[in-house]
Structure formats: structure tokens, C-alpha cells
Amino acid sequence: MIFTYNSNRDEAEKVVAEIEALGRKAAALQLDAGNVAAFDTFVESVRAVLEGWGRQHFDFLVNNAGTSYHAPISETTEAEMDKLYNLHFKGVFFLTQKLLPVIEDGGRIVNLSSGLARMAMVGASAYGSMKGAVEVLTRYMAKELGPRGIAVNTVAPGAIETDFSGGMVRDNPEINRAVASMTALGRAGVPDDIGPMIASLLSDANRWVNAQRIEVSGGMSL
Numbered sequence: 001m002i003f004t005y006n007s008n009r010d011e012a013e014k015v016v017a018e019i020e021a022l023g024r025k026a027a028a029l030q031l032d033a034g035n036v037a038a039f040d041t042f043v044e045s046v047r048a049v050l051e052g053w054g055r056q057h058f059d060f061l062v063n064n065a066g067t068s069y070h071a072p073i074s075e076t077t078e079a080e081m082d083k084l085y086n087l088h089f090k091g092v093f094f095l096t097q098k099l100l101p102v103i104e105d106g107g108r109i110v111n112l113s114s115g116l117a118r119m120a121m122v123g124a125s126a127y128g129s130m131k132g133a134v135e136v137l138t139r140y141m142a143k144e145l146g147p148r149g150i151a152v153n154t155v156a157p158g159a160i161e162t163d164f165s166g167g168m169v170r171d172n173p174e175i176n177r178a179v180a181s182m183t184a185l186g187r188a189g190v191p192d193d194i195g196p197m198i199a200s201l202l203s204d205a206n207r208w209v210n211a212q213r214i215e216v217s218g219g220m221s222l
Contacts, residue, residue, distance in 0.1 A: 002049055002058065004031040004042075004065070025053055033065035034087035039098045046102060057104040060202045063092045063111045063134075068165040070123040081126050088130035093137060106149040108202045111138050113156040113213065119221040131156070135213050142211035151210040153201050158217025160189040184219025193218070 001019055005012035005028055012028035019026035027049045031042050050056060069076075069084055092111060103109070113135050116128035134154065141152040159179040161170035168175050169188050179188040197216045200206050 001026045002029060002046060003027075004029050004033070006030070006032055006065070031065075033063075033091045033095060034083065036086070036090060036094045039095055042095075043098050043102065046099070050102070057102055057107075059104050059107045061096065061099060061103060061107070061109045062198060062202075063096065063109070065091065066112065066164075069127050070165070071126070072123055073125050076126050084126050084130050088127070089133045089137070092134055096141065100145075103150065109141060109145070109150060109152040110198050110201050111135075111141075111152070111154050113138075113154045115156055115158040115215055115217045115220050117156060118215065138213070139211045146210070151201075151207065153209060153211065154213045155194065155198055155201065156213055156215040156217070157194050158183065158189050158215070158220040160191060160194060162191060179220075182221050183217065184222055187218065189216070189218055 001024065003012070003015065003026070009028075009030070016026045016028050029042065029045050029049070032038060046058070047056075050058060066088055067083075069080055071077075071080070096109065111134050113131040114128065116124045117131040117135055120128065135156075138152050138154045145152060159169045161176070163170070169179055170176070176188050180186055183189075194216050197214065201209060201214070
């Protein structure tokens with residue numbers, strides 16, 4: 001497994017150690033997923049890791065990097081919009097493009113969207129719109145990569161208890177209760193609610209699922 005980190009190398013190395021303790025190979029590579037100029041160097045690093053493992057290609061790509069942004073349309077700045085665009089859309093587009101020669105035919109790609117691409121909440125217009133663009137991009141990827149047998153899908157999480165948005169869903173009891181109140185299953189999501197969905201889309205059992213948006217939110221805002 002190759003995964004990326006932006007700045008927290010210590011935590012990345014802990015993940016590598018956990019994976020290796022299970023008897024699997026792992027490598028953590030630094031990447032700013034919003035900096036397209038760095039992608040060529042990153043791809044060369046990926047190739048070097050694969051060669052060290054006796055491989056030329058990898059099977060699965062999960063585009064999961066992201067940051068949040070909260071502001072109404074009237075207060076959203078061009079600079080903040082550009083940051084979101086570079087990371088959430090432009091970065092996904094061109095990182096996938098650069099990695100296409102390294103992805104195995106018959107592989108899988110999963111792009112991460114958000115429940116906010118479906119439900120509208122004040123302050124989420126810029127972020128939600130970028131995720132909506134990723135959902136459209138997913139369908140185009142599925143169309144163009146179909147001849148190579150590569151399936152491409154979108155997973156759209158709801159509100160999850162992580163450090164995303166400064167950990168507000170996890171650490172702010174009021175926000176956590178609000179999320180739970182608008183969710184059919186009565187609680188906020190946790191990371192282990194999302195991981196199995198992504199893993200299932202990468203498995204052969206779901207080989208015929210393609211170009212789909214799958215929301216994993218416990219039933220938010222129904």
C-alpha cells in the first residue's frame with residue numbers, strides 16, 4: 001500500500017508500521033494534492049516504490065485528500081475558492097491523469113465527494129460545488145477508462161467524527177447532536193463506517209459497479 005501525507009510525517013510513519021505489522025508492504029509519500037506542479041516528481045516516487053516491490057503498476061487509486069471551508073457565498077474569497085479548486089477538483093483531475101500509466105488495467109478508482117453535494121447547507125456552497133464537480137468527473141473517468149477495464153466510482157460520506165474541519169463533528173457536542181438529529185440512524189458517522197464501503201468498491205465482488213455515486217451518511221437530511 002502506498003499512501004500520502006501532507007505534513008504529518010510522524011503519524012504517517014505510525015500507519016506504515018501498523019500495516020507492516022500485519023505482514024503487508026507499505027510506504028508513505030509526501031504530497032500536496034493541490035500542487036499540480038509536484039505531481040511528476042510524485043509519480044516518479046511511486047514508480048520507485050513499486051520497483052522496489054517488484055511491480056510496475058498498482059491496482060487501486062483512492063482520491064481522498066481534502067480540506068473544509070465554511071463561508072456564505074457573500075463572504076467567500078477568490079483566494080479560498082482557488083485553494084478548494086486546486087485541491088478538490090484540479091488536483092483530483094491531474095493526479096489521476098499523471099497516474100494513469102501506472103494504474104493496472106482492470107483496476108479501480110474511488111473519488112471522495114460529500115453529502116454536501118446533495119444537501120445544501122449555508123456556508124458550504126464552495127466546498128459542496130467542488131465535490132459536485134468531482135461527481136461529474138467520476139462519470140467521465142468511468143466512460144474514458146472503461147476500455148481499460150477500470151471502474152470509477154464516487155463515495156460521498158456524511159458528517160464523520162474525524163479531525164476534518166478542526167474536529168468539529170467529533171469534538172463539539174452541540175454539532176454532534178445536531179448531526180445525529182438529522183440522520184436516520186441517529187448518530188454521526190465514524191471512519192469505520194466509510195472504510196468498508198471504499199474497500200467493497202475495490203473488491204472483485206463489486207466489479208460491475210461503475211460510474212456511481214454512493215452516499216454513506218446513515219441517511220442524513222432525508
